[in-house]
Amino acid sequence: MPPADSSPVPATELVISASRALVAIAARSLAQVEDQVTLPQYRALVVLAGRGALRPVDLADALDVSPSTATRMCDRLVRKELVERVHSDTDRREVELRLSAEGRALVSEVTNRRRREVRRVLSRMPAEQQARLIEALQAFNAAAGEAPESALALGMSL
Amino acid sequence: MPPADSSPVPATELVISASRALVAIAARSLAQVEDQVTLPQYRALVVLAGRGALRPVDLADALDVSPSTATRMCDRLVRKELVERVHSDTDRREVELRLSAEGRALVSEVTNRRRREVRRVLSRMPAEQQARLIEALQAFNAAAGEAPESALALGMSL
């Protein structure tokens, strides 16, 4: 059975191929810290880096796990000194989970490496193709951005 | 401190942004089966789909885990009827781990959904930009392809 689809197939394959390359870069960037944190733990760090300090219940919500799971994941991150627990003074029930300097550094490390690798690939492209890529990616990102945003699941991690 | 780098920064950011979108698509595609298999299990299925039937020791090698881990992961996959164990007749020590029809279907399901989502994004792009993207991605993939290939770690999964 042929694809039987409207849009040109080769483009899809090219994007899938690029996607593999980009996922590989993300995975490599992540690999450097995988002896320090697990993937779920890294996800938590990314959420805290992106949204700032959160209460356990909100972190749980962001990660789509139960509060008890979030609490215990953070136990481990606190033990590793990547996250700090700060008791709220306005509401003494609440706890603020915030990245420590080390936690922030860990996330930056991964992010920086990812950027570095992307730059490295870009630098191997002819300038003309780079220009084309920039313009095309603007359209691509716009098109992708309109897609349903429920990508939190694993996407946040990478 | 400014980036202080040679290549144009905006391009890097655009690629990172596209990368996030693509990883999100991959994650969403994976999400649909995450109640059937764990991420490590899915990795195993992908390896078997890509390389054909393997012995436990070779699967372990591909996944970078110990043979005992591979054996036991496959115990679970066999229990789920996604993988079959076939005893070799040439060497009675060996076992062939092969995808069952269901296992193959599961991997296809994820792959197809990924393609479908990529097509969907592409279909939202103006034809002109699509053409540009095709050309630019050929160069990008070539540039990325020359990068060091140690991407197996997590990359295989997505």
Next chain:
DNA sequence: AACATTTATTGCACTACTGCAATATATTTG
């Protein structure tokens, strides 16, 4: 003030992944 709600945590139970060491079997090598 009494009751309800929110929040975090802990107890409990379970599954999965992980590797090392031991074991059983089969094949290869000397």
Next chain:
DNA sequence: CAAATATATTGCAGTAGTGCAATAAATGTT
């Protein structure tokens, strides 16, 4: 054939993630 090697598996032990239920404490509501 005997010793070495290869292969798969199982026993054991530990870590992590997971959620439900119970608990404790604080705040909000009536």
